Amino acid sequence: SSLHALIERLPKAELHLHLEGSLEPELMFELARRNGIEIPFATVEDIHKAYDFSSLQDFLDIYYVGMNVLITQADFHDLTMAYLARVHEDNVRHVEVFFDPQGHTDRGIAFATVVNGITSALDAAEEKWGITSKLILCFLRHLSEEAAFETLEMAAEHLDRIDGVGLDSSELGHPPSKFRQVFAAAGTLGLMRVAHAGEEGPPEYIHEALDMLEIDRLDHGNRALEDGTLVARLGREQMTMTVCPLSNLRLCVIDRLEDHPLKTMLSLGLRATINSDDPAYFGGYINENFRRTADAIGLTEAEIIELAKNSFRGSFLEPAEIEAHL
Numbered sequence: 183s184s185l186h187a188l189i190e191r192l193p194k195a196e197l198h199l200h201l202e203g204s205l206e207p208e209l210m211f212e213l214a215r216r217n218g219i220e221i222p223f224a225t226v227e228d229i230h231k232a233y234d235f236s237s238l239q240d241f242l243d244i245y246y247v248g249m250n251v252l253i254t255q256a257d258f259h260d261l262t263m264a265y266l267a268r269v270h271e272d273n274v275r276h277v278e279v280f281f282d283p284q285g286h287t288d289r290g291i292a293f294a295t296v297v298n299g300i301t302s303a304l305d306a307a308e309e310k311w312g313i314t315s316k317l318i319l320c321f322l323r324h325l326s327e328e329a330a331f332e333t334l335e336m337a338a339e340h341l342d343r344i345d346g347v348g349l350d351s352s353e354l355g356h357p358p359s360k361f362r363q364v365f366a367a368a369g370t371l372g373l374m375r376v377a378h379a380g381e382e383g384p385p386e387y388i389h390e391a392l393d394m395l396e397i398d399r400l401d402h403g404n405r406a407l408e409d410g411t412l413v414a415r416l417g418r419e420q421m422t423m424t425v426c427p428l429s430n431l432r433l434c435v436i437d438r439l440e441d442h443p444l445k446t447m448l449s450l451g452l453r454a455t456i457n458s459d460d461p462a463y464f465g466g467y468i469n470e471n472f473r474r475t476a477d478a479i480g481l482t483e484a485e486i487i488e489l490a491k492n493s494f495r496g497s498f499l500e501p502a503e504i505e506a507h508l
């Protein structure tokens with residue numbers, strides 16, 4: 183359709199993407215073989231069967247198994263390059279990607295191995311395709327704040343390549359307030375701050391992310407819609423929300439894509455964006471998220487253009503760089 187053609191041709195930024203969540207089954211098998219790592223799947227078919235999630239935790243349990251095949255700097259390079267090559271086809275011009283260092287350092291992989299592999303691919307993609315990027319280190323919220331501090335310390339000598347910190351993994355029971363001090367320390371280091379909040383967690387977690395973590399951008403934020411005061415504040419502050427429709431569907435945040443609140447968010451004046459989250463696990467990269475959401479909830483041409491513009495407005499590019507993309 184003409185809306186699909188519009189989606190495909192619009193320049194876009196992706197602001198909510200976990201690099202480890204872009205590990206496609208084929209590359210997982212290749213790296214498992216290359217590194218002599220056992221994985222609990224024999225075929226791509228097995229993998230697709232296992233990717234039938236009932237909740238965020240159900241997904242995370244498999245996500246942490248998948249990333250065990252990532253060992254060498256070349257592995258992190260290949261993972262990142264495969265993602266960038268894929269979204270180049272979707273006319274993505276800028277990315278702000280997450281990585282989960284604790285998922286690797288806790289397995290004995292050096293922090294530098296992870297960062298050097300990722301950044302060599304980010305550099306190569308800029309050279310090859312002109313795709314610009316920012317890199318965001320996420321703290322795993324099911325681990326302690328002390329462990330997050332240790333991770334921030336490891337990042338200290340790589341701050342020329344790390345632009346921000348985020349907060350991901352199991353949301354329920356791990357409120358933003360648990361990470362107040364480490365986010366304050368990251369702010370002092372000049373890092374941008376984002377946090378997953380309101381994906382499964384209550385509106386109170388979003389209030390905490392705003393007030394205690396002083397976030398610059400909100401990841402997901404779906405459950406803000408339960409709290410009118412919060413909606414008003416997010417609109418007033420023009421807080422960018424990185425919404426992930428196919429993720430929401432696959433993690434049972436919504437029952438049907440037709441029920442997705444994205445249109446409501448836009449109509450309430452919220453600065454929503456469309457993102458893929460963990461495309462290898464949730465069945466679609468950014469354009470597929472746009473197309474399926476547009477079809478399911480009837481996004482208009484104007485709404486699609488607004489969403490693409492919001493992706494640049496919500497980025498951590500300089501104002502003049504943002505302007506050049508609008």
Ligand code: HPA
Nearest residue numbers: 200350351352378459460
């Ligand atoms: N939510 C929380 N943590 C995550 C996700 C997610 O969607 N993907 C990878 N880590």
Ligand code: ZN
Nearest residue numbers: 200350378459
């Ligand atoms: Zn996420």
